[in-house]
Amino acid sequence: MDLSVINPILLTAALMSAATPILLAATGELVVERAGVLNLGVEGMMILGAICGFAIAVETGSPLTGFLAAAVGGAVLSLLFALLTQVALANQVASGLALTLFGLGLSALLGQGYVGIKPPRMPDVNFGFLADIPIIGPILFSHDPVLYLGVLLVAAVWATLKFTRIGLILRAVGENHDAAHALGYKVVRIRTLAIMFGGACAGMGGAYISLIRVPQWTEGMTAGVGWIALALVVFASWKPWRVLLGAYLFGGITQLQLNLQGAGVAIPVEYLAMSPYIITIVVLVILSADKSAAPGSLGRTFHASH
Amino acid sequence: MMRLEKRPQPSRFFAYATPVLAVLATFVFGGLLFATLGKDPVQSILTIFWEPIFGEFAYFYRPQLLIKGAPLVLIAIGLSLGFKAGIWNIGAEGQYIIGALFGAGVGLAFYPVESFLIFPAMVLAGAFGGWIWAMIPALLKVRFGTNEILVSLMLVYVAEQFLASMSLGLLKNPEGFGFPGSRNLQQYASAHNAEIITGSGMHWGVVAALIAVIFAYVLLTRHRLGFAVRVTGEAPRAARFAGVNPSRLILFCLGTSGMLAGLAGLFEVAGPAGQVSIDFNVGYGFTAIIVAFLGRLHPIGIVLAGLLMALTYIGGDIAQSQLGLPAAAIQVFQGMLLFFLLALDLFTNYRLRFGRAETA
Numbered sequence: 149m150d151l152s153v154i155n156p157i158l159l160t161a162a163l164m165s166a167a168t169p170i171l172l173a174a175t176g177e178l179v180v181e182r183a184g185v186l187n188l189g190v191e192g193m194m195i196l197g198a199i200c201g202f203a204i205a206v207e208t209g210s211p212l213t214g215f216l217a218a219a220v221g222g223a224v225l226s227l228l229f230a231l232l233t234q235v236a237l238a239n240q241v242a243s244g245l246a247l248t249l250f251g252l253g254l255s256a257l258l259g260q261g262y263v264g265i266k267p268p269r270m271p272d273v274n275f276g277f278l279a280d281i282p283i284i285g286p287i288l289f290s291h292d293p294v295l296y297l298g299v300l301l302v303a304a305v306w307a308t309l310k311f312t313r314i315g316l317i318l319r320a321v322g323e324n325h326d327a328a329h330a331l332g333y334k335v336v337r338i339r340t341l342a343i344m345f346g347g348a349c350a351g352m353g354g355a356y357i358s359l360i361r362v363p364q365w366t367e368g369m370t371a372g373v374g375w376i377a378l379a380l381v382v383f384a385s386w387k388p389w390r391v392l393l394g395a396y397l398f399g400g401i402t403q404l405q406l407n408l409q410g411a412g413v414a415i416p417v418e419y420l421a422m423s424p425y426i427i428t429i430v431v432l433v434i435l436s437a438d439k440s441a442a443p444g445s446l447g448r449t450f451h452a453s454h
Numbered sequence: 455m456m457r458l459e460k461r462p463q464p465s466r467f468f469a470y471a472t473p474v475l476a477v478l479a480t481f482v483f484g485g486l487l488f489a490t491l492g493k494d495p496v497q498s499i500l501t502i503f504w505e506p507i508f509g510e511f512a513y514f515y516r517p518q519l520l521i522k523g524a525p526l527v528l529i530a531i532g533l534s535l536g537f538k539a540g541i542w543n544i545g546a547e548g549q550y551i552i553g554a555l556f557g558a559g560v561g562l563a564f565y566p567v568e569s570f571l572i573f574p575a576m577v578l579a580g581a582f583g584g585w586i587w588a589m590i591p592a593l594l595k596v597r598f599g600t601n602e603i604l605v606s607l608m609l610v611y612v613a614e615q616f617l618a619s620m621s622l623g624l625l626k627n628p629e630g631f632g633f634p635g636s637r638n639l640q641q642y643a644s645a646h647n648a649e650i651i652t653g654s655g656m657h658w659g660v661v662a663a664l665i666a667v668i669f670a671y672v673l674l675t676r677h678r679l680g681f682a683v684r685v686t687g688e689a690p691r692a693a694r695f696a697g698v699n700p701s702r703l704i705l706f707c708l709g710t711s712g713m714l715a716g717l718a719g720l721f722e723v724a725g726p727a728g729q730v731s732i733d734f735n736v737g738y739g740f741t742a743i744i745v746a747f748l749g750r751l752h753p754i755g756i757v758l759a760g761l762l763m764a765l766t767y768i769g770g771d772i773a774q775s776q777l778g779l780p781a782a783a784i785q786v787f788q789g790m791l792l793f794f795l796l797a798l799d800l801f802t803n804y805r806l807r808f809g810r811a812e813t814a
Contacts, residue, residue, distance in 0.1 A: 188603065228793065231797070232793065232796050232797055236796065236797040236798075236799070236800040237458075237800055237803075237804065238796040238797060238799060238800070239796070241542055241603070242747060242792075242796055243796055245544065245743055245792075246744075246789060246792040246793050246796060249740060249743070249744065249785075249788070249789040249792065250786065250789030250790065250792070250793060251789075252785065252789075253782055253783075253784075253785030253786035253787075253788065253789045254782075254786050254789070256780075256781075256782035256785060257780060257782035257783055257785075257786055260780055260782070367782075371611065372607070372608070372610075372611045375604060375607050375608065376608075378604060379601075379604045379608070382601065382604070416619055416623070418615040418616065418618045418619035418622075419615070419619065421615050422611065422612045422615040422616070425608040425609070425611045425612050426608075426612060428604070428608050429590075429594070429600075429604075429605050429608050429609070432594075432600050432601065432604060432605060433594055433598050433600050451458070451460065451804075
């Protein structure tokens, strides 16, 4: 075992990259849940985004177009969920599960011709001399644009929820859909838009895995990241900045266990690989005592007749 | 102008008709999917749903119906109890794996001793393994209010890693020339879950599934506990007034579903699969969720739904080899079925009205 091969600077830089898929998906899901909808289909939307992004990036040669396609793919799939839960008034838990099962199947079907191909690389943002600053340079100024987009997204969601009229309406719909309906807000329309936003974010998160993190396509490659993102929203008590914190925490654990595997620690690989999931459970246990922050109408079906 | 009106009582007709309509809708849209893949839709559907039962080689495929259906029914019966009460065990796949590991572990520990006691001991160990794995989310939910959906699902990934570790380490066949995977239990008479009647597909897992169906039916229709399950799902507040203890119900529902999933895993690993290997599990734990919903969370319905899903697995294999239909297409097909079921369920509780709403 040789722990000196783990470079703290590279570890911190890689941690941010490892956190980005979770961050994107969790931020999207946060908006959905603040609108009062529990979408358990994050994993399905991520994996569909992963293959849509990958396929389009390979076909067009442009990773950026790939990310756009991933967002569209995730949003289209989430529209199915919106149709089920908002129009057909189906149970949200069951519909979310259906979305995940369907997404996993559909992505495997779409991805058949793409196994073993390398996608075009996304160039890092050029910060000029900033990237040459010791320690801070490699950690903060040597990443791809999507990573920065993730952080900006958190800021944008935070500001929108806190300071804008749209944010206020969204929260009202999530806290009490009957009251919001009585005030004349279109509950179903607002929720559908929130669900599609969540789908687009999850799709981009998936594409980040297949285009930047891995970068390759394999069936079921999201391996539970979507579910960790769901747990993260609970962990963050539905607050955007805490999502960022939580995502970096999980990113750190994932990256650290990968580095420990590389360093040949005496713990078997399988036990290191299960650690992110176990830590998710532990964190859920510690934080689940406080549910006061949950949106009031979370998971409840809305129909104007009652 | 079209609008939805809540029915005063759920429609009995639609409660029964929805699964049938969902299957028909899936045939249509599944056929379209197969057509876009360049396959003849009618022939594809016939290959999947007709060939295994009435085709030329049906004598070979019919027993498979029991072999593939039994684990699905066994797991789905357990899940349905929880789903009815609003307790969501999504981690049956993990409980299935751990049950198989516990059961196979007991069997392999006795190798090469032959005794009629070994198989019953394995069955007990398998049930215990699934039960204990389900107790983790159950106890955490009871004690800390942790979300059982997320915890049980996380434990699937933990169980998969555990399975990998076991089949490469502790349970690896010492005479296996370094290949991953355990000894083959089919070649160890005392531990083999053999067919009870040769060539019928009828193994002990099928018997267990039938017992579970009868048990669930009696429980739900005749027993106080079944009443507690139903009333908790339909009216949680009323359940509290009726003296239902929510903690005990959570422990019971998750424990039972875990136990049944563990049993399904043990019967599979000791029978059709034969050995503990990295990928002996094929996702029955997740497909069983579709089976539970398609069967309307009713024991008899689950048997029918389980057989139908088993058919899609068998027919899917045939379509794969004969028509080159990708395995993932079957997965999409199964997911589609759940979608249509959930969507069409709308008409059980609501009716469609045309014209303007009269103001009250």
